[in-house]
Amino acid sequence: MSTEFDVVVIGAGPGGYVAAIRASQLGLKTAIIEREALGGICLNWGCIPTKALLKSGEIYEQLSHLGGYGLSVEKASFDFAKIIDRSRGVAKTMSSGIAFLMKKHKIEVVEGEAKLEKGSPSPKVVVALKAGGSRTIQAKSVILASGARAREIAAIGAVSDGDKIWTYRDALAPKTMPKSLVVIGSGAIGIEFASFYRALGAEVTVVEAVDRIMPVEDAEVSKAAQKAFEKRGITFRIGAKVTKVEKTKDGVSVAIEVGGKAETLTAAVCIVAVGIAPNTEGLDAIGLNMDRGHVVTGKHGETNVPGLYAIGDAAGPPWLAHKASHEGIHAAEHIAGYKTPAVNSPIPGCTYANPQVASVGMTEAAAKAAGIDVKAGRFPFRVNGKAVAAGEIEGFVKTVFDGKTGALIGAHMIGHEVTEMIQGFVTAITLEATEEDLHGIVYAHPTMSEAMHEAALDAYGRVLHI
């Protein structure tokens, strides 16, 4: 069968559409298949619309602290429907931006749901078209970027009903503001929704199975985050196992077990945020190697099936948009025969709650477990001039160095807009900076970034402002 395209990308999320653009830049004739909306979960139901909600929540929360700045407003209030509308509008704006990008790069967008069948030189892509009918596409290469969806646990009733038991998707566009919530899971998604709904005044309880919240973060950050969220009125149940989620007449009841004791939490709504499930069903039909639902890939995203690449959430954790984009670029370049420069960048992680949490590289505990002779430094925003002036003194910056080589191997932050600061350390680790570089770099004054300098100095006993 003759090939119609050089590359067909399945899924137009941040992995897929970026892969398609890169493929097109490299002169490959490219098509992209999307069953729902360009931009995928990220733009439509994830990263972007949640940031819109969180901004509304953050401003509203600030209004109640205006006195400290010498300001006051007459009775702050909000219109929940308008907050949701704004978030949906932001998503729509971004999604139509992707449509423009596809057109600009002459990428054919095929609307429909794709299925893979055996084919040569790459699997055949059979698309059930949105407009009806089907279309079979044979390309030289296929990039599977099918993404993931919320993980639901049917055995305990943790399954969305679109009404009282929510996943992220329901939580992004509810009809009414819930009075109370139980959030199952304290990862980035759970914490962001907890933070948003709490900012608007909901009673929020977060249930976490392990013994600390935000378990992927450094233990000190987990602790500070719990304190900061509790200060805002969020309740945490840690080390708590959810045994049953049930709908009741006026809401939900969530049965949990803490330290062997059973308990029941009640609320108007429950949000299930216990991770994701990859959209990879039916792929064994073409003999694809899988590992716990994720496609097994090589370092360029190649799979065991000739001509098939997999990237992003479908290819395994971390389930982050920027990781998917990075892999998409790499796969497209590999297909085009372009030699991708060996840039070894760590993948940062950000949570946009109030306060924000951002991290990259190893936690102190992970580094110690790996047998590294760790040198760690910390610096609190409480004594940073810019933070004090801005009234944003919560949180700190922590650095983790390999004491033997002086290499920065991890950085962890909690505080105001730290998600914008983490990039400095991502760059540093990528360029293989040592403590001497980080000590010698000039930081603009006054900025909260100066805390990054101090945290690097502190690891070597040279902190200046404590």
Add this chain to the structure above:
Amino acid sequence: MSIDILMPALSPTMEEGTLAKWHVKVGDTVKAGDVIAEIETDKATMEVEAVDEGVVEAILVDAGTENVKVNALIAKLAGEGESPAPPPAKAAPAAEAPKAAPAPAAPVQVAGETAAPAKPAPAAAQSTAQAGDRVFASPLARRLASAANLDLKAIAGTGPHGRVVKADVEAAQKGGATAKAAPASAPAAGSTAAAAPRAHLSLEQQGIPAGSYDLVPLDGMRKTIARRLTDSFRDVPHFPLTIDLEIDALLAARGKINSLLADQGVKVSVNDIIIKAVAVALKRVPEANASYTPEGIAMHHHADIAVAVAIDGGLITPIVRAAETKGLAQISAEVKDLAARAKSKKLKPEEFQGGTFSVSNLGMFGIKAFASIINEPQGAIMSVGAGEQRAVVKDGQLAVATVMTVTLTCDHRVVDGAIGAKFLAAFKPLIEEPLTLIV
């Protein structure tokens, strides 16, 4: 008038070093070329040679002194008679210089460099300053290299724009091949020279005047050949094994094959049969079908035979993949196709990169025997000489046979002498009794 001897710079980046040892004492007479001292940096130990004749008048820096700055005064020579000037200049450009400028110091010559720096002033520093460019390396790579006593210049960078990154230093540490250990004492000028970046002396500096030759620019292929073969010859511990093969039966078989299959367009060459026999022998002695890597010895699954093809401006080695699985007719057809496309420079990279064993044949030029340079990362390369009638002794009688000499160059890190010999022992009967190739 006495001559100052200054601390030389052993590399462009050297700022200071340790004066490890004096080979002379006050009152000694030295002549140009005598080793007078040893200098250590974090990278290497080097010998310092005198450029002028004279009697050591004073030693101003004791042996074992650390952190001696480049161009610091370390000793004085009393010139014999009135010979204070810089080196007796042979070359025309140098002749002007001594007159034009005062000569405060006698340049010292770093062992291993063949020409004396002709400029006055802090000559030693300048003579080496032109060698080597800035090395792009990450801060961590610099630190790791310095801790492991590795020279960044000797490490191939895999980062963006060839930047040396942590992984490269770690690979060099594991491999050891690119490590440039400082010799504890430098026994010979040659060995110390190897430790320093190779100085690029112009032909003029080496006595070949400008205008007496035409310069053909280096193209990509020439640069690749120069780099790959220099690296291989220098870094791979190689040795040759030579064997004579009688090929009368092979020539007869070839004639028969070609006459019987002429109507099918089959025309098998001796080289095609050698490729097939090499592949079969490699399957029988898989240790010879191997590559050295820092992580371990890669035992290749297939005999991918790279065939050296001379082309305009150089040579290239297209590959017959999995030759052990292919018949002679197919090998012959593939080699013809690859060679034709090699000559028109239409080979794809995957067609000439990544073989597991090479065959180079100069028999058609009448070369009797030669030893090729290992085609890295392959473990061995076979050099095939001309088939010619030679007198051989059979059962105590002189006889005439067509004999061909082949030489196997082996990478001793993977193919030891006994392995190479075992391979040749497997190869020999396949050539001498080509019928056995069928089974």
